[in-house]
Amino acid sequence: MANENKFIYSMFTLVMFFVSLYMGINYIISGKNINVTNFFVIFFNVIFLLIIIVILLAIIVSYLVLKGKKINKTIIKLNLKIVNILYPFIIVISKLLKIPKNDIRKVYVNLNNKYIYASDYNLKAEDIMLLTPHCIQKSFCKYKVTNDIKNCRQCGKCNVGDLVKLKQKYKVKVFVATGGTLARRIIMENKPKVVIAIACERDLTSGIQDVSKLPVLGIFNKRPNGPCFDTEIDILEVEKAINFFLGGDYNVL
Ligand code: SF4
Numbered sequence: 001m002a003n004e005n006k007f008i009y010s011m012f013t014l015v016m017f018f019v020s021l022y023m024g025i026n027y028i029i030s031g032k033n034i035n036v037t038n039f040f041v042i043f044f045n046v047i048f049l050l051i052i053i054v055i056l057l058a059i060i061v062s063y064l065v066l067k068g069k070k071i072n073k074t075i076i077k078l079n080l081k082i083v084n085i086l087y088p089f090i091i092v093i094s095k096l097l098k099i100p101k102n103d104i105r106k107v108y109v110n111l112n113n114k115y116i117y118a119s120d121y122n123l124k125a126e127d128i129m130l131l132t133p134h135c136i137q138k139s140f141c142k143y144k145v146t147n148d149i150k151n152c153r154q155c156g157k158c159n160v161g162d163l164v165k166l167k168q169k170y171k172v173k174v175f176v177a178t179g180g181t182l183a184r185r186i187i188m189e190n191k192p193k194v195v196i197a198i199a200c201e202r203d204l205t206s207g208i209q210d211v212s213k214l215p216v217l218g219i220f221n222k223r224p225n226g227p228c229f230d231t232e233i234d235i236l237e238v239e240k241a242i243n244f245f246l247g248g249d250y251n252v253l
Pocket residue numbers: 137138141142143145152153154155156157158159160161162
């Protein structure tokens with residue numbers, strides 16, 4: 001099953017859970033001969049129905065966004081906020097359905113990126129920050145690029161050298177972070193207007209949620225040698241993202 005379908009399936013199961021809960025509680029209420037005009041009964045019914053309607057709408061919008069349909073930017077943003085609230089529940093449901101967390105995270109980052117790409121940007125290069133994990137540097141390399149990426153000698157053995165080239169070409173800020181805490185500190189100190197974050201599914205999801213006030217475009221790293229070890233980047237994807245934030249067309253370089 002495609003990841004998008006797994007995500008929608010988890011959301012649908014979540015809504016079915018709320019529907020069952022709603023029906024079950026109403027069944028108990030009717031059995032106890034409680035007056036249905038009781039304030040609490042009405043309040044309970046309204047709240048539950050609202051939750052069910054909101055999740056159903058989020059399912060529909062998420063499905064359309066993921067299928068690449070043209071949707072109003074405000075609706076995509078609102079949907080992302082709802083998905084953010086539902087996210088912990090979706091993760092619990094997906095675990096029960098034995099859907100790998102990373103499959104759900106991928107779709108979450110995808111929904112986030114769709115919202116960013118639905119917006120218009122025309123930023124200066126210095127307002128764009130590229131943040132990448134330390135594991136893209138080859139494990140045998142002795143140069144300390146976490147202090148300053150310019151320490152890289154551009155030997156061509158890993159993508160750090162490619163990022164240095166992008167930094168020189170576009171003048172964007174590029175940082176290599178050793179972990180989430182340092183990444184957050186770098187963002188706070190440099191105050192970019194947008195971040196292009198390169199990481200695994202888990203780190204991207206938590207990073208996007210942590211700095212929810214800042215647009216964070218997520219790009220997944222490739223892990224041919226397993227997690228957190230000699231990882232790789234699709235440099236073209238990164239360059240397209242820089243170009244997009246500078247006001248260019250995502251697909252044209
Ligand atoms: S490209 Fe830079 S960081 Fe990567 S191995 Fe070569 S010198 Fe080290």
